[in-house]
Amino acid sequence: MRRAAIALLLALGAVVLTAPVASAHSELLSTSPARDGVLAAAPTEVVLTFSTAVQKTGAAIVVTTADGTRLDDGPVTRDGARMIQRVKAGSGSVNVRWRAVSDDGHPLTGTFGYQVGAPSGDAGAATTPAPVSAARAPAERPPTTESSPLYRRLLGPVALVIAGLALGIAAWRSGKHSKTNELVSKEHQS
Known part of the structure; x- marks a missing residue:
């Protein structure tokens, strides 16, 4: 049962770590x-x-x-x-x-x-230009205190891996102790 739980946790962690992250921020x-x-x-x-x-x-x-x-x-x-x-x-x-x-x-x-209208000193320069593309004029964004997107995307999967490792170690240690207890009780019976 413990091995199945650990295998399930590891499989879930692998899916979460390899799943593509959607980034829908508009520009x-x-x-x-x-x-x-x-x-x-x-x-x-x-x-x-x-x-x-x-x-x-x-x-x-x-x-x-x-x-x-x-x-x-x-x-x-x-x-x-x-x-x-x-x-x-x-x-x-x-x-x-x-x-x-x-x-x-x-x-x-x-x-x-x-x-x-023409800027002062340049009466012949008034034209109607085509819309500018993002490559020539990127959107101005105000400074932000947000965490970096990479940090936010990795925080959940890293926490999941750490939790999985902790659970795996706990399961392994409890299994190790129960086997030790079985050996000790068998020695006392003989």
């Missing part, structure tokens, strides 16, 4: 308008596209001009992996602060800016 893939883009005309919406779907709860996009005037107009809408915020017309430097929650509950935040 910002692109923004429209593009990060640091220069636009000839004000956009009607700001669109953030993520690598996976994001939750509706906790979603926010705040769009402001350099003087603090809010341009976001109405609630954020969500379409799977996209968050969309309607915006009022504005000009000059525009700042976008956003917050999202990935489907696994991981919070994401970031900021980016764009320019409406």
